[in-house]
Amino acid sequence: MNELADPKLNHLLAALPAEEFARLSPHLEPVTMKLGQVLYESGGALSHMYFPITSIVSLLYVLENGSSAEIAVVGNEGILGISLFMGGETTPSRAVVQSEGIGYRLGSRRLKDEFKEFGPMMFLLLRYTQALITQMAQTAVCNRHHSVDQQLCRWLLLSLDRLSGDDLKMTQELIANMLGVRREGVTEAAGKLRHAGIISYSRGHIRVLDRPKLERNVCECYAVVKKE
Amino acid sequence: MNELADPKLNHLLAALPAEEFARLSPHLEPVTMKLGQVLYESGGALSHMYFPITSIVSLLYVLENGSSAEIAVVGNEGILGISLFMGGETTPSRAVVQSEGIGYRLGSRRLKDEFKEFGPMMFLLLRYTQALITQMAQTAVCNRHHSVDQQLCRWLLLSLDRLSGDDLKMTQELIANMLGVRREGVTEAAGKLRHAGIISYSRGHIRVLDRPKLERNVCECYAVVKKE
DNA sequence: AAATATGTGTGCGATACCGTACAGACAGGT
DNA sequence: ACCTGTCTGTACGGTATCGCACACATATTT
Numbered sequence: 001m002n003e004l005a006d007p008k009l010n011h012l013l014a015a016l017p018a019e020e021f022a023r024l025s026p027h028l029e030p031v032t033m034k035l036g037q038v039l040y041e042s043g044g045a046l047s048h049m050y051f052p053i054t055s056i057v058s059l060l061y062v063l064e065n066g067s068s069a070e071i072a073v074v075g076n077e078g079i080l081g082i083s084l085f086m087g088g089e090t091t092p093s094r095a096v097v098q099s100e101g102i103g104y105r106l107g108s109r110r111l112k113d114e115f116k117e118f119g120p121m122m123f124l125l126l127r128y129t130q131a132l133i134t135q136m137a138q139t140a141v142c143n144r145h146h147s148v149d150q151q152l153c154r155w156l157l158l159s160l161d162r163l164s165g166d167d168l169k170m171t172q173e174l175i176a177n178m179l180g181v182r183r184e185g186v187t188e189a190a191g192k193l194r195h196a197g198i199i200s201y202s203r204g205h206i207r208v209l210d211r212p213k214l215e216r217n218v219c220e221c222y223a224v225v226k227k228e
Numbered sequence: 229m230n231e232l233a234d235p236k237l238n239h240l241l242a243a244l245p246a247e248e249f250a251r252l253s254p255h256l257e258p259v260t261m262k263l264g265q266v267l268y269e270s271g272g273a274l275s276h277m278y279f280p281i282t283s284i285v286s287l288l289y290v291l292e293n294g295s296s297a298e299i300a301v302v303g304n305e306g307i308l309g310i311s312l313f314m315g316g317e318t319t320p321s322r323a324v325v326q327s328e329g330i331g332y333r334l335g336s337r338r339l340k341d342e343f344k345e346f347g348p349m350m351f352l353l354l355r356y357t358q359a360l361i362t363q364m365a366q367t368a369v370c371n372r373h374h375s376v377d378q379q380l381c382r383w384l385l386l387s388l389d390r391l392s393g394d395d396l397k398m399t400q401e402l403i404a405n406m407l408g409v410r411r412e413g414v415t416e417a418a419g420k421l422r423h424a425g426i427i428s429y430s431r432g433h434i435r436v437l438d439r440p441k442l443e444r445n446v447c448e449c450y451a452v453v454k455k456e
Numbered sequence: 457a458a459a460t461a462t463g464t465g466t467g468c469g470a471t472a473c474c475g476t477a478c479a480g481a482c483a484g485g486t
Numbered sequence: 487a488c489c490t491g492t493c494t495g496t497a498c499g500g501t502a503t504c505g506c507a508c509a510c511a512t513a514t515t516t
Contacts, residue, residue, distance in 0.1 A: 061365045061366070061368065061369045063369055063373060063448065064448050067369075067373050068369070069368060069369045069372045069373070071364075071365045071368050071369075083358060085354070086354050086355065086357060086358035086361075087351060087354050087355035087358055088355070088358050092361075092362045092365055092366075092452075093365055116346075118344075118346045123315060126313070126314050126315050127314065127315035127316070129314060129357070130311060130314035130315055130316050133314075133320075133361060133364070134320045136299075136361070136364050136365060136368065137289045137299045137320055137321055137364060138289070138320075139368060140289065140297060140299050140364065140367060140368035140371060141289045141291055141296070141297045141299075141408070143368060143371050143372045144297045144371045144372075144408040145291060145295050145297070145408065180369070180372040180373065220291065220292050224320075
């Protein structure tokens with residue numbers, strides 16, 4: 001990668017006043033995030049905080065028996081590694097790259113120093129954490145009360161919002177992991193959407209054809225999370 | 229109430245260094261929390277932060293159609309109103325008193341001032357928030373993957389841990405609201421536990437007879453949340 | 457070209473939970 | 487003692503999701 005993306009494409013970094021950004025930017029390290037890459041393991045130590053630019057990362061919570069559920073999604077609107085400044089050294093969830101792309105990262109030491117300046121960075125991080133909590137809560141109720149069909153719509157839209165095009169590279173198997181349902185359930189729900197002419201897909205490539213229709217199928221949870 | 233409880237029975241206040249506690253304590257206002265009382269409405273403004281002593285409060289997330297799910301429980305180990313210092317003026321969830329009791333509260337203005345001292349209070353609050361996030365995440369996966377039976381066990385144990393005795397005052401209807409299931413589902417699950425000699429109950433009074441057995445029925449989620 | 461791996465479609469029966477309906481048990485007030 | 491409201495027990499069909507099994511299609515490797 002010869003051309004480096006502007007760190008300010010991450011909304012959080014963009015919201016930082018010039019002075020703070022200048023102080024931080026020498027320490028920002030560009031990283032490419034590969035599909036399926038695990039940034040944090042659940043219970044593991046955190047060495048960096050990540051600022052996605054074109055990538056999307058899922059926060060998964062994994063049970064002992066291996067079944068899992070997505071509790072939040074982070075794209076260029078947010079950051080990964082909030083536990084770092086919240087006081088824990090470890091994170092309870094696993095962070096998996098859901099859509100390949102680039103981003104920046106910041107060493108934990110540097111981040112903590114910046115946080116302890118009690119400046120704009122701290123308030124930004126806290127406000128984002130608040131938004132993340134909201135997203136988690138909404139996801140939790142959605143899990144409980146809405147059908148797989150609806151959840152798939154929500155998931156597609158949330159992913160789409162964080163990407164430029166109408167394409168996403170993602171197998172039904174992986175989506176099933178995120179939603180915490182069977183792969184067959186996703187196949188069926190996706191089949192309905194395809195039949196309705198809303199999406200098309202094949203072997204790990206999904207294309208959204210009719211976004212307005214997709215939005216008419218989704219549950220209220222999408223709007224709430226989007227507002228963030 | 230002539231006799232006032234010691235504010236330090238709240239773990240968070242207890243963890244505060246003497247100096248900070250002295251500064252805060254004149255502003256702590258004792259409150260009684262009645263069963264079913266709503267401390268915060270979802271989307272509403274927050275005037276105070278609450279420190280439960282003998283009460284237990286549930287954080288509920290309510291959908292448009294009225295169905296709800298509990299996303300976290302707070303007793304004397306924690307606080308209510310984290311949105312206050314996280315930067316939002318409103319909270320996304322509804323806070324309902326689940327077990328009658330007393331507590332203290334602190335005006336939002338005073339709290340924010342204290343938070344901005346960037347002292348021990350801030351770090352305590354942040355660490356607790358981290359624990360709360362963990363609890364929310366665990367609850368979310370539990371919702372998705374575990375049976376009503378297991379969730380009821382978890383719920384009973386979590387409530388019990390925050391009380392002194394083996395009794396709780398709580399109808400099956402309310403438990404159902406918390407777990408986001410039908411009342412009949414709770415009746416059935418509770419019936420099984422009673423039949424197994426683990427609990428007894430009648431008209432809003434539940435008594436746990438055999439806690440070890442209850443713990444053998446619960447899912448892993450309980451242990452994780454308890455560790456906090 | 458053949459062999460293998462990966463992703464998707466489909467078709468069961470099993471089951472957990474839902475929605476609804478109603479009956480009985482108990483508490484409190486008049 | 488009665489009425490009324492609240493809490494609990496039970497039943498029944500309906501449905502979404504599960505768990506499993508297997509066929510098929512399309513990439514990827516050999």
